[in-house]
Amino acid sequence: MSASGTEDRMVRTPSQPARFDLGFLQSRSVRLSMIVVGVILAYALPLIRPPFLTTTDSDFGGVMLEAASFALVAVGLNIVVGYAGLLDLGYVGFYAVGAYTTGVLTSQHAHWPFLLALPVAIAVTMVTGVILGAPTLRVRGDYLAIVTLGFGEIIRIVTLNTEWLGAAAGIKDIPPPPSIGPNQIGSDQDGIFQIPHLAWHGLTPLIDNQHKTPFLVFDVLDAIPYYWLLLTVLLIVLFADFLIKESRVGRAWEATREDEDAAELMGVPTFKYKLLAFALGAAIGGLAGSMLAAGQAGYINPTSFLILLSMLFLAAVIIGGAGNRWGAVLGGVLVAYLPERFRALSDWRLLIFGVTLMVVVYFRPQGILPPRRTRRAIRAQEKIEELEGEGVDV
Amino acid sequence: MDFAFLFNHFAQLTITGLALGAIYGLVALGYTMVYGVLQLINFAHSEVFMFGTFAVAWVVVFFHGTGQTNQSLFGTLGLLGLCLVAAMLTSALIALLLERVAYRPLIKKGAPKLIVLISAIGASFSLAEVMGLRDRIAGWFGLQDDLANYVSQARNVYSSPVTIDPKGLFDIGNYRVTDVDLFVIGAAVLMMVGLDTFVRRTRLGRGIRSVAQDPEAAALMGVNSTRVIRATFLIGGLMAGVAATLYMIRIGSTRQNAGFILGVKAFTAAVLGGIGNLRGALLGGLVLGVAQNWGAAVFGTNWQDVVAFVLLVVILLVRPTGILGESLGKARA
Numbered sequence: 001m002s003a004s005g006t007e008d009r010m011v012r013t014p015s016q017p018a019r020f021d022l023g024f025l026q027s028r029s030v031r032l033s034m035i036v037v038g039v040i041l042a043y044a045l046p047l048i049r050p051p052f053l054t055t056t057d058s059d060f061g062g063v064m065l066e067a068a069s070f071a072l073v074a075v076g077l078n079i080v081v082g083y084a085g086l087l088d089l090g091y092v093g094f095y096a097v098g099a100y101t102t103g104v105l106t107s108q109h110a111h112w113p114f115l116l117a118l119p120v121a122i123a124v125t126m127v128t129g130v131i132l133g134a135p136t137l138r139v140r141g142d143y144l145a146i147v148t149l150g151f152g153e154i155i156r157i158v159t160l161n162t163e164w165l166g167a168a169a170g171i172k173d174i175p176p177p178p179s180i181g182p183n184q185i186g187s188d189q190d191g192i193f194q195i196p197h198l199a200w201h202g203l204t205p206l207i208d209n210q211h212k213t214p215f216l217v218f219d220v221l222d223a224i225p226y227y228w229l230l231l232t233v234l235l236i237v238l239f240a241d242f243l244i245k246e247s248r249v250g251r252a253w254e255a256t257r258e259d260e261d262a263a264e265l266m267g268v269p270t271f272k273y274k275l276l277a278f279a280l281g282a283a284i285g286g287l288a289g290s291m292l293a294a295g296q297a298g299y300i301n302p303t304s305f306l307i308l309l310s311m312l313f314l315a316a317v318i319i320g321g322a323g324n325r326w327g328a329v330l331g332g333v334l335v336a337y338l339p340e341r342f343r344a345l346s347d348w349r350l351l352i353f354g355v356t357l358m359v360v361v362y363f364r365p366q367g368i369l370p371p372r373r374t375r376r377a378i379r380a381q382e383k384i385e386e387l388e389g390e391g392v393d394v
Numbered sequence: 395m396d397f398a399f400l401f402n403h404f405a406q407l408t409i410t411g412l413a414l415g416a417i418y419g420l421v422a423l424g425y426t427m428v429y430g431v432l433q434l435i436n437f438a439h440s441e442v443f444m445f446g447t448f449a450v451a452w453v454v455v456f457f458h459g460t461g462q463t464n465q466s467l468f469g470t471l472g473l474l475g476l477c478l479v480a481a482m483l484t485s486a487l488i489a490l491l492l493e494r495v496a497y498r499p500l501i502k503k504g505a506p507k508l509i510v511l512i513s514a515i516g517a518s519f520s521l522a523e524v525m526g527l528r529d530r531i532a533g534w535f536g537l538q539d540d541l542a543n544y545v546s547q548a549r550n551v552y553s554s555p556v557t558i559d560p561k562g563l564f565d566i567g568n569y570r571v572t573d574v575d576l577f578v579i580g581a582a583v584l585m586m587v588g589l590d591t592f593v594r595r596t597r598l599g600r601g602i603r604s605v606a607q608d609p610e611a612a613a614l615m616g617v618n619s620t621r622v623i624r625a626t627f628l629i630g631g632l633m634a635g636v637a638a639t640l641y642m643i644r645i646g647s648t649r650q651n652a653g654f655i656l657g658v659k660a661f662t663a664a665v666l667g668g669i670g671n672l673r674g675a676l677l678g679g680l681v682l683g684v685a686q687n688w689g690a691a692v693f694g695t696n697w698q699d700v701v702a703f704v705l706l707v708v709i710l711l712v713r714p715t716g717i718l719g720e721s722l723g724k725a726r727a
Contacts, residue, residue, distance in 0.1 A: 087508055136707065139714045145435060145511070146661055147710060150703030153658070161696040307654075311515055318512050351527060354519030357512060362499055365509045 042231055046224045047213065051200045055340050061213075061223035065296065067336040068230040069288055074316040074332030075237055075325055076284025081314065082323035082371070083245065084277035085257030086137070087145040090152025091313050093132075094282040096305040098125045098289025100159060103171035103300055106293075109164075114177045114294045118287070125286025126279050133278035137271060152307050160302040170301025174293050176218035177229060192216070223296050230291055234329070237284060241325050244280070253277055254373070315353070319360050321367025323374060330369055400691040405567030407687040413575045413644060415683020416582030419676035420637035421660035422667070423589065424489070424630030430606040430670030431626045434507060437514035438496060440657025441521035442489045442631050446638025447648035448525065449484035450477040451554045455543050464559045467573045467643070473556070474639065481642075482635030489631025492517055493624055501623075526650035553647035578640045585636050586676045589629065593672060598625055606670065655699065659686075662706040668716030677717060 045053075046061040054060045073095060080088045101121040105112045112120075136147045159165050166172075181192040193215055199208035213224045244250055255263035256270045264270050293300050312335050320331020339349045360367075366374050400407065421443050428436035453476055467474075496517035500510045524531065529545040532538045538545060560572035593599035604612040605622045613619055641656075642648065663682045667674025682702055689701025709716065 081508075085508075087511065135711045139710045143665065143710055143714070146658070146665065147707055149658060150662070150706055153655075154700050154703050157696065157700050161694075311519070314512070314515070318509075322508075347527065347530065348523075350519055351523035354516045354521075354523060357516030358496060358520065361505070361509050361513045361516070365500075365503075365505050 039235065043228060046227055047195060047197050048205075049198055049200065051203065053341075055337075055343070058340055058343065059223060061227055062296065063337060063340045065223045065227040065230060066340070067333040068227055068234055069292060070313070070316060070336035071329040071332035072230065072234045072237060072288045072291070073285060073313050074320065074328040074335075075234070075241060076281050076288065077313050078317050078320075078322065078325060078328035079241065079244075079277050079284070080281035081317050082321075082328065083250065083253040083257070084274055085253075086274060086278065088148045088278075088281065089145050089310055089314065090148035090150065090155075090307070091281070091285055092305050092307060092310040093148070093152040093155040094125050094129060094285030095289040095292070095309070096155045096159060097128050097282075098122065098286030099293040099300045099304070100165055100171070100289075101125070101286070102290040102293040103174050104165065107174045107298075108166060108171045114175060118290050118294075121290040121293075122283050122286050125289070126283040128286075129279040129282025130275060133275050133282075137274045137278060149307065149310070152305075152310050156302050156305050156307070159305070166301070168302060170299060170304075171293070172299045174298040174300070176226075176294055176296075176298060179217040179219075179225075181214070181217065220296055220298070226291075226296050233287065233291065237287070238325055238329070245325070249273065249276065312353075315357055317367075319357070319367055321369040321371065321374075323371035324367070324369050327367050327369035327371070331367070396692060396694075400688060403569070403691065406569035407691050408684055409566065409569060409571055409575050411684035411687030412680055413578040413683070414687070415663070415680035416579045416676070417637050417641050417644070417679070418656070418660045418663040418682055419667075419679025420582050420585060420633045420640070421656060422664040422675040422679050423586075423633040423672065424627075425661045426664040426667070426669050426671065426675045427602070427626045427630050429664065431602060431623060432497075432501070434497070434510055435514070435661065436627075436630070437511060437657075438492050438518035438521060439489075439630060439634065440653030440660070441518050441525075442485045442492065442653075443634040443638050443641075443656065443660075444522065444525065444648065444650070444653035445488045446481040446485035446635040447642055447652060448552065449481045449635070450639050450642040451552055451648060452544055453477045453480045454554045454556050458556055460543050460555050462555050462557070464557050466561055467558050467577060470556060470558065474643065477642070478636065478639045481638045482632050485635035485638060486628050486631035488521065489627045489634070490624065492521075493627040497627075498620070498623070522650055522653065549650060551647050551649050554642055557646050558643050574643060578644060581636065581640055582676065582679075585633060586672070589633065590672050592629075598622070602626060659699075659702055662702055665706060666709050666716055668718040671716065671718050674716055674718035681717070 046064045049060055055063045073091070076094075077088065077091050080086050080091070098121045101124045102114070102117045104110070105117040105120060106114055132148070132151055136144055139147070160168055194212035195215060197208045197211045197213065198205045199211075200206070213222050216225050216228070218225050218229075245253075252263070252268045252270075252273045255266065255268050256273055260270050292304070313332075316331035316335040317328050318331070319334065320329070321327025335353075339346065339353075342349075345352065366378065370378075421439070424439040424442060425436050428434060428439070454473065457473060457476070492514075496513045497510060500513055526549050529538055529548040532541050532545045558574060560574040562570035562572055563576065564571055593602055601612070601617045601622045602625065604615065604617050605619050609619055612622075659682060660679070663678035664675050665678070666682055667676070667678025682705065685705050686698045686702045689705075690698035693701065
């Protein structure tokens with residue numbers, strides 16, 4: 001009672017902005033410094049190799065790379081699902097378009113440098129998104145789910161059956177992003193300088209000079225430089241996402257998602273904004289796909305783009321909290337990281353995943369980190385129910 | 395592009411397409427009825443079908459052992475009857491379980507559609523994986539050796555040991571129509587007519603239509619919507635069981651993930667015919683089956699799924715309400 005009382009007062013005081021829980025965390029400077037510390041930690045994590053967190057059965061740098069990659073995709077899908085409220089079950093299709101465009105331009109049919117192919121891949125994916133979205137976004141929302149699902153499958157079948165795209169064998173020898181500094185694979189003079197890893201004896205950290213990561217050389221031996229690159233891209237995308245979400249466009253998405261007819265009546269061109277969300281989401285998917293193609297293995301084939309992956313992406317967004325970019329990041333990291341951490345359970349991974357999905361949406365339909373607006377709405381709803389309950393009692 | 399093949403085998407492609415489409419149509423009923431009543435994509439319905447196919451194969455193994463034999467359709471009618479009952483019971487049970495576990499709790503809470511869909515996706519994964527891990531699950535009870543015929547190599551293709559040999563009956567064009575073709579198409583049409591009559595004529599059918607039309611008004615008129623929803627899932631499950639039996643008669647083997655693509659196709663069929671429309675489901679299934687076969691003939695079998703999906707997109711653009719329109723709630727239903 002006392003808690004809801006203070007909350008009441010805070011809401012009703014006009015001068016005070018509506019900030020309720022964990023007040024100090026909401027202050028701008030604290031949040032900013034927390035983000036900075038978090039980012040530095042994120043960069044250093046694969047070097048620190050903290051005990052318990054570090055995966056024992058697979059290369060920790062590689063796992064971190066995958067987690068960052070999932071997080072990037074989840075942030076992209078979050079624009080479509082979380083902001084605009086469009087259900088996209090074929091997001092892996094965009095991922096594949098980005099990856100294959102890069103593969104074709106840098107290895108299969110031309111030898112462009114990666115940095116030139118990347119923007120082209122993003123553009124091609126974006127155009128694909130518009131081509132797919134323009135007709136289908138006009139139909140009812142839930143049909144979109146099935147059309148996108150079909151699209152994801154079509155892309156995979158096309159890559160599987162087209163010799164020009166390498167068919168089942170896929171595309172190999174995709175060059176990595178350009179390195180900085182000297183690069184002789186395996187030599188310990190690579191890069192501008194080398195950073196040693198940490199090794200842990202129990203809880204004592206020791207500097208491990210046997211394993212060093214050269215700054216900044218992209219080769220097949222070390223996943224960490226790829227991880228750094230991807231993390232950087234992720235941060236840039238997150239910042240862009242922040243700018244868009246806080247702009248007129250973000251508000252238009254929110255209005256469209258909550259009530260399309262009302263938004264339309266208020267003068268929001270809903271179709272245009274839905275298409276924009278779809279295209280931007282696609283572009284980020286293409287970006288992630290392009291990074292995958294030019295990744296550590298330098299190899300893609302149709303089995304890298306199973307429709308299952310779409311479901312995992314969607315699950316990442318929903319579990320993390322649709323509509324919250326940090327939720328999407330968290331969801332992406334969890335979905336990529338947990339199965340690797342608990343590799344012993346790998347056979348059961350999908351079953352556990354399916355059950356988790358059902359349990360999570362039952363107990364916490366808003367996800368682990370719901371957007372602030374949803375939290376407010378839930379609280380308002382509880383308040384209304386409380387008041388209505390009182391009314392009935394009287 | 396091989397149009398000559400299409401024209402030379404036109405009758406064959408059409409009739410086998412109809413038989414395949416009849417199966418799509420029966421599975422599509424599960425999507426279309428649930429959509430009509432709840433406006434939800436019953437994403438896990440494909441697994442309801444998949445469990446049915448396994449029930450068929452298990453019954454055959456149980457009565458027949460694992461020795462491979464070829465038999466004619468009419469020599470196995472008794473066995474097929476048992477398979478049909480088993481498949482219908484299994485599928486109906488899974489459908490009811492699904493409704494109870496994945497749908498009802500969320501619908502009671504008034505969760506948004508997207509959340510219910512995610513729950514259904516989770517249920518779909520879980521069911522497919524339970525089937526794919528059935529050897530390990532049997533292992534918990536120490537039964538993996540006793541049940542080896544049923545559970546071993548759970549992730550691989552699981553075939554029914556009795557293969558049905560189709561018998562040619564008469565010629566259409568240059569294709570000899572087989573008894574299996576006629577049986578599958580006939581059975582599907584029969585089920586459809588039966589279901590259509592049920593929904594139009596019975597009390598429960600009227601309840602289903604009324605909830606589809608206006609859930610609140612139906613509730614005010616004393617229709618128990620929970621019961622109606624359960625009945626809808628039950629009927630969808632029973633039809634999926636029939637579809638599973640027909641599928642096993644034609645194809646003869648199944649897999650833990652056999653439901654997925656077929657489920658997407660069946661949903662396509664439902665949308666094609668007009669979602670919520672029972673007759674539309676069958677019509678959509680038949681159109682899809684035939685179109686896919688023709689497409690496969692022209693572009694090659696690798697592309698048949700692409701043909702099906704492109705057809706869906708085109709239909710949604712040209713006529714978003716499907717061929718017959720959406721109308722579980724309307725009296726025609």
